[in-house]
Amino acid sequence: xxxxxxxxxxxxxxxxxxxxxVPYRTFATTTEPPSTPEASxxxxxxxxxxxxxxxxxxxxxxxxxxxxxxxAAQNQYPIGSRRRRAALATSTNIPFSQLxxxxxxxxxxxxxxxxxxxxxxxxxMRQRITRLEARAGEGVESEAERxxxxxxxxxxxxxxxxxxxxxxxNDPLVKKKFxxxxxxxxxxxxxxxxxxxxxxxxxxxxxxxxxxxxVVPDVLQSIDPTYSTEIRFSDFHKVPHGEFVHSLFSxxxxxxxxxxxxxxxxxxxxxxxxxxxxxxGRDAFDYRCHFLACNVKVSPTNTTxxxxxxxxxxxxxxxxxxxHVQKGLPYQRHAIFTLEQDPATLNTxxxxxxxxxxxxxxxxxxxxxxxxxxxxxxxxVDKLRLKPVGVDLFRAKFDDxxxxxxxRAGVMGGDVEFRRKRVEPLPYQRLKGSRFR
Amino acid sequence: xxxxxxxxxxxxxxxxxxxALESAxxxxxxxxxxxxxxxxxxxxxxxxxxxxxxxxxxxxxxxSKKADGQYVVPGNILFKQRGTLWYPGDxxxxxxDHTIHAAVPGYVKxxxxxxxxxxxxxxxxVFERANVxxxxxxxxxxxxxxxxxxxxxxxxxxxxxxxSTFTPSSPLPQSDDAAVVATIIREQPQEERLxxxxxxxRDGRWVETTLTRRPGYQWRTAxxxxxxxxxxxxxxxxxxxxxxxxxxxxxxKRNARIARNAEMRAMxxxxxxxxxGKGKK
Numbered sequence: 236x237x238x239x240x241x242x243x244x245x246x247x248x249x250x251x252x253x254x255x256x257v258p259y260r261t262f263a264t265t266t267e268p269p270s271t272p273e274a275s276x277x278x279x280x281x282x283x284x285x286x287x288x289x290x291x292x293x294x295x296x297x298x299x300x301x302x303x304x305x306x307a308a309q310n311q312y313p314i315g316s317r318r319r320r321a322a323l324a325t326s327t328n329i330p331f332s333q334l335x336x337x338x339x340x341x342x343x344x345x346x347x348x349x350x351x352x353x354x355x356x357x358x359x360m361r362q363r364i365t366r367l368e369a370r371a372g373e374g375v376e377s378e379a380e381r382x383x384x385x386x387x388x389x390x391x392x393x394x395x396x397x398x399x400x401x402x403x404x405n406d407p408l409v410k411k412k413f414x415x416x417x418x419x420x421x422x423x424x425x426x427x428x429x430x431x432x433x434x435x436x437x438x439x440x441x442x443x444x445x446x447x448x449x450v451v452p453d454v455l456q457s458i459d460p461t462y463s464t465e466i467r468f469s470d471f472h473k474v475p476h477g478e479f480v481h482s483l484f485s486x487x488x489x490x491x492x493x494x495x496x497x498x499x500x501x502x503x504x505x506x507x508x509x510x511x512x513x514x515x516g517r518d519a520f521d522y523r524c525h526f527l528a529c530n531v532k533v534s535p536t537n538t539t540x541x542x543x544x545x546x547x548x549x550x551x552x553x554x555x556x557x558x559h560v561q562k563g564l565p566y567q568r569h570a571i572f573t574l575e576q577d578p579a580t581l582n583t584x585x586x587x588x589x590x591x592x593x594x595x596x597x598x599x600x601x602x603x604x605x606x607x608x609x610x611x612x613x614x615x616v617d618k619l620r621l622k623p624v625g626v627d628l629f630r631a632k633f634d635d636x637x638x639x640x641x642x643r644a645g646v647m648g649g650d651v652e653f654r655r656k657r658v659e660p661l662p663y664q665r666l667k668g669s670r671f672r
Numbered sequence: 673x674x675x676x677x678x679x680x681x682x683x684x685x686x687x688x689x690x691x692a693l694e695s696a697x698x699x700x701x702x703x704x705x706x707x708x709x710x711x712x713x714x715x716x717x718x719x720x721x722x723x724x725x726x727x728x729x730x731x732x733x734x735x736s737k738k739a740d741g742q743y744v745v746p747g748n749i750l751f752k753q754r755g756t757l758w759y760p761g762d763x764x765x766x767x768x769d770h771t772i773h774a775a776v777p778g779y780v781k782x783x784x785x786x787x788x789x790x791x792x793x794x795x796x797x798v799f800e801r802a803n804v805x806x807x808x809x810x811x812x813x814x815x816x817x818x819x820x821x822x823x824x825x826x827x828x829x830x831x832x833x834x835x836s837t838f839t840p841s842s843p844l845p846q847s848d849d850a851a852v853v854a855t856i857i858r859e860q861p862q863e864e865r866l867x868x869x870x871x872x873x874r875d876g877r878w879v880e881t882t883l884t885r886r887p888g889y890q891w892r893t894a895x896x897x898x899x900x901x902x903x904x905x906x907x908x909x910x911x912x913x914x915x916x917x918x919x920x921x922x923x924x925k926r927n928a929r930i931a932r933n934a935e936m937r938a939m940x941x942x943x944x945x946x947x948x949g950k951g952k953k
Contacts, residue, residue: 518817562824653819653822
């Protein structure tokens with residue numbers, strides 16, 4: 236990659252080789268290496284990492300064709316987003332402070348000034364909140380006054396969170412870091428941006444699948460997901476919402492990625508419920524719980540949960556049961572629900588610490604939650620005062636691996652086939668007379 | 673023509689001259705002046721042919737075929753219509769010409785569901801006569817399994833059409849004996865009963881042919897299989913599959929074509945040298 240490319244070259248058109256030969260004006264500053272700490276240097280600068288043994292640079296490859304070649308020749312995956320790689324390959328990576336555009340620099344000044352104002356506001360709001368909180372213990376306070384104070388505090392905290400996001404939301408560096416996937420989820424701005432990104436498309440797809448496949452009235456009455464969920468079987472097989480999963484893939488428990496977008500660590504309960512279990516005697520469908528685990532710690536940075544590696548003593552109520560759909564049956568939905576445990580109200584189940592469910596006590600006093608068949612998630616959520624925050628879905632149908640999976644899991648009925656029950660036709664009504672013959 | 677002959681110098685006659693000529697010649701005109709508004713009114717409505725006459729076509733027998741509360745079985749026609757006067761509700765589906773059919777056995781209900789669709793009318797089928805539609809939107813849907821469980825035969829190869837080898841699933845704990853008695857299940861699946869596989873010798877090798885039972889008990893190869901014959905032929909097998917993006921193959925093909933064309937051109941010229949004045953380019 237040549238270093239003497241025009242600075243503002245359109246990234247979309249980099250594949251036009253003729254662009255390289257267009258005469259342009261260079262600045263003296265363009266050749267300087269990035270020295271200021273303001274712009275974080277790329278992990279591997281384009282000039283240094285092109286070793287002769289490796290023909291394709293995973294940091295700079297930015298066309299689909301070259302990406303394929305990189306994978307084929309060096310067995311490497313490209314690093315970062317394609318936008319980032321294209322930018323690294325085609326620009327000189329000058330820090331923002333040294334870019335020779337006057338208007339850009341003026342805009343940065345405006346943004347910097349705006350940010351200092353916002354930071355001042357945040358400081359002021361923090362002090363006001365602490366003052367109002369400190370007033371709680373002073374003197375006698377009526378119920379109405381207490382409620383009013385709490386209402387005010389809620390509003391102030393909300394405004395404080397808004398200021399925190401507004402302080403950084405226009406920063407070009409923040410935008411760049413977020414798009415490169417380098418955002419720190421401990422910071423409110425990156426949580427806000429990733430939440431926006433999730434809600435813009437993926438959550439809509441999820442809600443469509445959940446409503447179209449009737450998970451919402453069949454398993455729970457309603458849900459407003461605020462956590463995003465992702466399923467992976469066998470570490471690499473990522474499952475889109477509502478996709479069919481082959482029974483051999485789903486024999487081992489999946490790895491979930493549960494991403495909350497609000498601050499702090501919390502405990503969640505994860506349940507996987509199948510509402511399509513056939514019941515021939517009743518001529519209806521039953522529920523079955525395929526997995527149930529409580530007290531799973533989740534935070535914006537701690538998101539990956541391997542269901543196989545949870546603690547059987549303190550976390551798992553029901554072990555993983557592989558999905559199995561007998562021959563002839565329609566597909567079965569497996570809904571994954573993330574339920575937030577309430578730290579305040581869970582002491583009723585003899586909790587050892589705030590918000591933690593005591594599983595051994597539950598197993599002795601409430602044995603029905605440890606039973607798979609007829610597991611009603613609605614009553615489970617109501618009894619334990621859980622809050623549904625995340626949902627995901629995958630489907631299973633009969634395939635060539637089902638019977639062996641059932642055999643290995645010790646489930647009876649691998650040799651059972653379901654067939655449609657014949658509905659007697661209505662009796663043919665003979666018309667009067669022979670005029671219709 | 674005469675005018676331009678008289679006034680020789682300007683090529684185009686002046687407007688004044690033209691209007692003078694017009695007024696002079698107006699008394700000799702037979703047809704009325706073109707730009708005058710005429711008193712004739714043209715028809716805006718078709719008066720002849722089939723336009724207004726026949727309205728006595730055969731009735732299309734549209735409308736309701738089942739009343740509210742009537743028992744129906746899957747496939748029964750509940751309503752025939754042009755367009756969607758009624759929409760299919762629970763336990764119903766809409767056919768190709770907007771006809772509403774029953775999808776489950778039960779009792780017909782005509783209802784409205786104002787929360788999602790304030791303007792629509794629905795036809796639904798419920799399992800119990802007393803059930804009410806629409807259901808509450810956060811309630812679990814009423815569904816029936818409508819299936820029975822059977823023991824699969826141990827090996828599929830030994831399956832025959834014999835009734836004695838097939839036993840409905842009495843040992844299964846889930847099965848309902850009453851339900852089994854009440855229903856008649858065909859002893860063999862439809863596709864097994866209606867297909868046969870025979871072996872014939874063709875081109876010195878044995879070929880398996882699947883025969884399907886056509887109307888009138890004639891066993892013959894299905895039309896779709898006949899249609900596939902060209903693709904299964906040896907000639908078709910010898911053709912290499914087209915691989916998109918295989919540039920090397922494309923380059924070879926292109927070069928072969930160019931060489932072939934050059935050869936053809938050379939043959940047409942009959943060995944003559946190119947570059948003569950007469951030759952086509």
